Amino acid sequence: MTAQAPRAVVVGGGIAGLAGAALLARDGYAVDLLEQRGELGGRAGSWSAGGFRFDTGPSWYLMPEVFDHFFRQLGTSAAEQLDLVPLDPAYRVFFEGQAEPVDIVADAAANVATFERLEPGAGAQLERYLASARRTYDLALDRFLYTSFTSVRPFLAPEVLRHAHRLAPLLLRPLEDLAAAHVTDPRLRQILGYPAVFLGSSPDRAPSMYHLMSALDLTGGVLYPRGGFARLIEVVAALATARGARLHTGCTATAITTRAGDGRPRVAGVRYTGPTGDELELGADVVVGAADLHHVETALLPPWLRTYPQEWWDRRTSGPGAVLVLLGVRGRLPGLAHHSLFFTRDWRANFDAVFGGRVPAPASAYVCKPSATDPSVAPPGDENLFVLVPVPADVGIGGGGIAGRGGPVVEAIADAAIDQIADWAGVPDLRERVVVRRTIGPADFAAGLNAWRGGMLGPAHTLRQSAMFRAGNASRKVAGLYYAGSSTIPGVGLPMCLISAEIMAARVRAATRPPAARAVVAR
Structure with missing residues (x-):
C-alpha cells in the first residue's frame, strides 16, 4: 500500500464491517477497522466452555448465491473458503398440542407430499406458492437487493415492468394473508409464515413480498458451514487482512470527526479509545459506519450532522x-x-x-x-x-x-x-x-x-422499513461517510449484510474512484 493510498476507517467488526474492509482494501484503500470488543464478529460471535463451542448469533446459511457473489468479488468462492453441508431435514417443526413434529426436507417434491398429507389439495397450492416465491426471489436478487435506490432505473427495467402487476399487491398484502390464501391448516400457515421472523418482523406485519424466502428453505436451500458461523467470520477477516486491511480489536470509536468541505462537511477521521485506554485518532478520506446505525448516528456525530437523528428512530419499529x-x-x-x-x-x-x-x-x-x-x-x-x-x-x-x-x-x-x-x-x-x-x-x-433498544436484529422489515424506505447507505450531511449493516438497505441477516457492504463499496467507488482500484467482478 503506497503512502498516497486513500484512507478508510471502518467502525464495527461484524460481518458487514469485515466484508466492507475487504472490498475497500481490494479497491486500493488503506483500511483500518475498529472493533470495540475483544473479538471480531459482532452479532455472529462465538463462546466456548467445558468442551462446547457455541455460535452466539446467526445459525442459518440461506441465500447461497449472495455468499458466492461476495466471494467472487475477492477472487475466490464459497466452495474454496467454506465446507458447506446440506441439511436434511432442513428443519423440524414442533406444534403446541400436536404429538408429531413435521420435517421439512431437502427435496421440494417431498415437501409438497408432506403438505398434501396434512391437508388435501395443499400440495398443489404449495407448488404454486413456491413458483411465485422463486420468481420473486430471482427478481429481487437481480434488480433490487444490490441497489442503493438512488435512481429509478431498477424500477424501469422491462423485466420489472412486466411483473409490476404482481409486485404491488405483494408489497401491500401481509405475508400472513398470502399464506392463508394457499393453505388452511394452521401448521402449514405457520411453516409458510415463519420466515418473517428472519426479517425481524411477524407474518401479519411483513409484506408478502417476503414469501420469496420460501424459495430457499422449502427447496433444499439450507446449508451449514463446518466450524459454524465463527468459521465464516474467520474467513472474511482473513480475506480482508490478506488484502492489507488492519483489523483492530479492543478499540472503541468515540467520534467521527469532520472538516470543511465543498458545500457540506467531509469526514476527517475517527477518534477512538485504544486497548490501553489511550485517546487516539485515525485520519480518513472515507469512514464506514458498520456498527449499529442508531449508535453511529446518535453517539458518534453531533446533532447537526445526523441524517437519522433520534426523532427519526422514535418513529421506527x-x-x-x-x-x-x-x-x-x-x-x-x-x-x-x-x-x-x-x-x-x-x-x-x-x-x-x-x-x-x-x-x-x-x-x-x-x-x-x-x-x-x-x-x-x-x-x-x-x-x-x-x-x-x-x-x-x-x-x-x-x-x-x-x-x-x-x-x-x-x-x-x-x-x-x-x-x-x-x-x-x-x-x-x-x-x-x-x-x-x-x-x-x-x-x-x-x-x-450498542444495539438499538437491545434488539437482536435491527429495524423490523415492515413495509415502511423495507427496500427504498429503509435507511440508506450514505450520510446526507457528511461527505465521505457511508453505512453498512443490518440497519441499512437491504436489511437484516448475514446475506443482506454482505450485500450492504457491496452496495457501500460500489457507492464509494462511484464517488471517489480511487487510483489503485482493481477490476470488479460483475454479477
Whole structure:
C-alpha cells in the first residue's frame, strides 16, 4: 500500500464491517477497522466452555448465491473458503398440542407430499406458492437487493415492468394473508409464515413480498458451514487482512470527526479509545459506519450532522429482542434436528406480545443443535444447543449470565424454554443433563453491540422499513461517510449484510474512484 493510498476507517467488526474492509482494501484503500470488543464478529460471535463451542448469533446459511457473489468479488468462492453441508431435514417443526413434529426436507417434491398429507389439495397450492416465491426471489436478487435506490432505473427495467402487476399487491398484502390464501391448516400457515421472523418482523406485519424466502428453505436451500458461523467470520477477516486491511480489536470509536468541505462537511477521521485506554485518532478520506446505525448516528456525530437523528428512530419499529440460551448437554438428543422450531398454537397472540412490549407465555422458540452436523462443537456423545426465544426489544428485560446467574427475568424465560423443549421433544430429563449454561438478554445486546433498544436484529422489515424506505447507505450531511449493516438497505441477516457492504463499496467507488482500484467482478 503506497503512502498516497486513500484512507478508510471502518467502525464495527461484524460481518458487514469485515466484508466492507475487504472490498475497500481490494479497491486500493488503506483500511483500518475498529472493533470495540475483544473479538471480531459482532452479532455472529462465538463462546466456548467445558468442551462446547457455541455460535452466539446467526445459525442459518440461506441465500447461497449472495455468499458466492461476495466471494467472487475477492477472487475466490464459497466452495474454496467454506465446507458447506446440506441439511436434511432442513428443519423440524414442533406444534403446541400436536404429538408429531413435521420435517421439512431437502427435496421440494417431498415437501409438497408432506403438505398434501396434512391437508388435501395443499400440495398443489404449495407448488404454486413456491413458483411465485422463486420468481420473486430471482427478481429481487437481480434488480433490487444490490441497489442503493438512488435512481429509478431498477424500477424501469422491462423485466420489472412486466411483473409490476404482481409486485404491488405483494408489497401491500401481509405475508400472513398470502399464506392463508394457499393453505388452511394452521401448521402449514405457520411453516409458510415463519420466515418473517428472519426479517425481524411477524407474518401479519411483513409484506408478502417476503414469501420469496420460501424459495430457499422449502427447496433444499439450507446449508451449514463446518466450524459454524465463527468459521465464516474467520474467513472474511482473513480475506480482508490478506488484502492489507488492519483489523483492530479492543478499540472503541468515540467520534467521527469532520472538516470543511465543498458545500457540506467531509469526514476527517475517527477518534477512538485504544486497548490501553489511550485517546487516539485515525485520519480518513472515507469512514464506514458498520456498527449499529442508531449508535453511529446518535453517539458518534453531533446533532447537526445526523441524517437519522433520534426523532427519526422514535418513529421506527424495532425487530424483536431475544433471550439466547446456550446449553451443553450430556448424551444425545435424537428428537431434535439441526434446526428445530417450536410454534405456539396462538401465534398471533405470541407476536402481538413481542411487538407490544410483553414477554409471551408460552413463547415460540427456535433451537439449533449444530452437534447434529458438526462434531467439533461438543465433546463426543454430547450435544450443543442454541435456544432463541423472541422477546420485546427492551433492555429492561435484563441481561444474562453463566450457570443461571443472569437477571431473573432472563433466567425465568430460559427455564421455561428448557422445560418446553423437554416436554415437546420428549426429553424429560433435559434439565438434569445440562452441564454448561449461559444466557444472553436484550441488555447484553445493548451493552456489547450498542444495539438499538437491545434488539437482536435491527429495524423490523415492515413495509415502511423495507427496500427504498429503509435507511440508506450514505450520510446526507457528511461527505465521505457511508453505512453498512443490518440497519441499512437491504436489511437484516448475514446475506443482506454482505450485500450492504457491496452496495457501500460500489457507492464509494462511484464517488471517489480511487487510483489503485482493481477490476470488479460483475454479477
